[in-house]
Amino acid sequence: MVNLGVKVHKLELKNPVMTASGTFGYGKEFDDFIDVNSLGGIIVKATTSKHREGNPYPRMAETPMGMLNAVGLQNKGIEYFVNEIYPKLTSYNTNVIANVSDSTIEGYVQVAEQMNKLDHIAGIELNISCPNVKEGGMAFGTSCPSAIAVTKAVREVYDKTLIVKLSPNVTSITEIALAVEEAGADAISLINTLLGMAINFETRKPVLSTVTGGLSGPAIKPVALRMVWQVAKAVKVPVIGLGGITTAADAIEFLLAGATAVQIGTANFIDPTTTVKVISGIENYLLRHNISSVNELIGALDC
Amino acid sequence: MKKYIADLTVTNNTQLNSKHHLLELKATAPLPDMVPGQFVEVKVEGSETTYLRRPFSIHRVNRETNSLHLLIKVVGDGTAKLASIALGETVNVMFPLGKGFELTNNKQVLLVGGGCGVAPLYFLAEKLFEQGNQVNVLIGGRTSADILLDDQYAKFGKVYISTEDGSKGEKGMVTSHSILRSNTNNASDYTAPDDKLNGHFDKIYSCGPDGMMRAIAHYAELRNIPCEVSLENTMACGIGACLCCVVESNEGNVCVCTEGPVFDSKRLKGWTMETEVGCSLD
Structure with a gap:
């Protein structure tokens, strides 16, 4: 028997594998394929203060070992979440974490206040890194003063575990990480998508309706791994790694680089059973190396 | 399901x-x-x-x-x-x-496919036939080489073909095939009995190029015939998680993979008669 349990601030995870926001719906989309309760946690689709239609189609472009998306935070707003979605989430016996985004600090605060009242929402992930909205989103996460301002404001109204999700589209990822830690983040997750672009050379037009979009998938894994390693060395709070994780080997690399837990994102689109395969792969790795606890892997990079 | x-x-x-x-x-x-x-x-x-x-x-x-x-x-x-x-x-x-077609019983139905859009029509024709419907299948393409599997539908009903070059069936666009022709385009005059079908269908199902489906939807709306169309937006997950394949409906953006791929044409924004329609088959 090996111990797969990890702790991210106050969150007890039965294993270090979670799902990335925007890639796993509200969990129910995957109920036919896996036992969602077997995961360490699920981070559900971003919620904003008001209903958002998102961006026009086309919103997606396939790329070498990845994809660009420009969904633009389509969701029905916090009120709908509380009344219609949350009741369906309460039956899950795992950590349900809500991703929170908006275009203004007041909006972030409004959503966080509502989330704070929901018993079965174990924590929130503050999305200051969405590249697909005209206002807010990534704009908050690419400068220290605004990242600090939004984190502080939400910290004042949110009592449970506050994770801040960082954008890789910055010059110094550690500066932003240190800033949000100082501002009250209980944990840091990274990376959100890398800003990218695709062109249809036959029509000479951009593929995405928004021209630019967020790149995800295995293509971004080396960038994510490097940033997780840098941030984990710099901050004291737990780090959650994500970016192109598809296999148990990928997940273990992030743990070795210093992540306490990982999120599976785009891989859910290709194989909806990826998460449970990663969990059993981590377990096999521990058995094969005669390691009793997954915690021994965290930050154990030999370098 | x-x-x-x-x-x-x-x-x-x-x-x-x-x-x-x-x-x-x-x-x-x-x-x-x-x-x-x-x-x-x-x-x-x-x-x-x-x-x-x-x-x-x-x-x-x-x-x-x-x-x-x-x-x-x-x-x-x-x-x-x-x-x-x-x-x-x-x-x-x-x-x-996804969600499939709504199957009627004991009705006069028309299935319209263009190019690769005939893909779901075999399964559809088979089930409609089993449920007692009079099945009419209309297939269009540029040339006879583009008409796929037309011989397969004969066991379920009548098969009609249009090719743009006239190499098989009637010459012209699928949307100008004679079975769609009626004496009038005015829906209120339309009830006149006739010995031919003349566009008298209880329901129309369509899958094919966007322009063809819009033209068929327009045709159906003009005659007050319920019409379902099958869309094929680019998708990632196919299960409603990524929200990439959306189409604009009367209720806002909805996922083609979970709310569709089959939609009542009237539910789609911009598919109603005020919209200019054109048809090209490819």
């Missing part, structure tokens, strides 16, 4: 023309209930440029052989790899996905 993921074995791969292949995929476990218009997501192996699964309409479900038939159009490297797959190889498939 519960969704499955399984490795299916290729038991047949027939080339229909230069671009289209018909794959037969056999399952080990009994295939679940499926509805015409639903689709599958296939994982493509061995293509460096193909990262995401590829969605295909369910062409046919053969309960005797416990197999699914898919009509594959070669568009890029991923579909080329699938089209060249050898018998005995396996492909990983998620199925059945």
Whole structure:
């Protein structure tokens, strides 16, 4: 028997594998394929203060070992979440974490206040890194003063575990990480998508309706791994790694680089059973190396 | 409807023309209930440029052989790899996905397909025939080489063909075929009895190029005939998680993979009569 349990601030995870926001719906989309309760946690689709239609189609472009998306935070707003979605989430016996985004600090605060009242929402992930909205989103996460301002404001109204999700589209990822830690983040997750672009050379037009979009998938894994390693060395709070994780080997690399837990994102689109395969792969790795606890892997990079 | 993921074995791969292949995929476990218009997501192996699964309409479900038939159009490297797959190889498939067509009983129905858009029509014609409907299948293409599997529908009803060059069936666009012609375009005058069909259908189902489906939807709306269309937006997950394949409906953006791919044409924004329509088949 090996111990797969990890702790991210106050969150007890039965294993270090979670799902990335925007890639796993509200969990129910995957109920036919896996036992969602077997995961360490699920981070559900971003919620904003008001209903958002998102961006026009086309919103997606396939790329070498990845994809660009420009969904633009389509969701029905916090009120709908509380009344219609949350009741369906309460039956899950795992950590349900809500991703929170908006275009203004007041909006972030409004959503966080509502989330704070929901018993079965174990924590929130503050999305200051969405590249697909005209206002807010990534704009908050690419400068220290605004990242600090939004984190502080939400910290004042949110009592449970506050994770801040960082954008890789910055010059110094550690500066932003240190800033949000100082501002009250209980944990840091990274990376959100890398800003990218695709062109249809036959029509000479951009593929995405928004021209630019967020790149995800295995293509971004080396960038994510490097940033997780840098941030984990710099901050004291737990780090959650994500970016192109598809296999148990990928997940273990992030743990070795210093992540306490990982999120599976785009891989859910290709194989909806990826998460449970990663969990059993981590377990096999521990058995094969005669390691009793997954915690021994965290930050154990030999370098 | 519960969704499955399984490795299916290729038991047949027939080339229909230069671009289209018909794959037969056999399952080990009994295939679940499926509805015409639903689709599958296939994982493509061995293509460096193909990262995401590829969605295909369910062409046919053969309960005797416990197999699914898919009509594959070669568009890029991923579909080329699938089209060249050898018998005995396996492909990983998620199925059945999405919402299919609403089936009527004992009605006069018209199925309109263009190009690869005939893919879901075999399964649809079969089920409509089983439910006592008078099935009319209208297929269009540029030339006779583009008319796929038309002989297959004869067992379920009447088959009509249009080609742009007149090499098979009537010459012209599918939307100008004589079975669609009525004495008047004015819906209120339309009830005049006639010895021909003259556009008298209780329901129309359509799958094909966007312009063709819009023209058919316009035609149906003018005559107050319910019309369902099957869309094929680019998709990632196929299960409503990524929100990439949306179409603008009267209620805002909705996922084609879960709210569709089949929609009542009146539910789609911009598909009603005020909208300019054009038709080109490709």
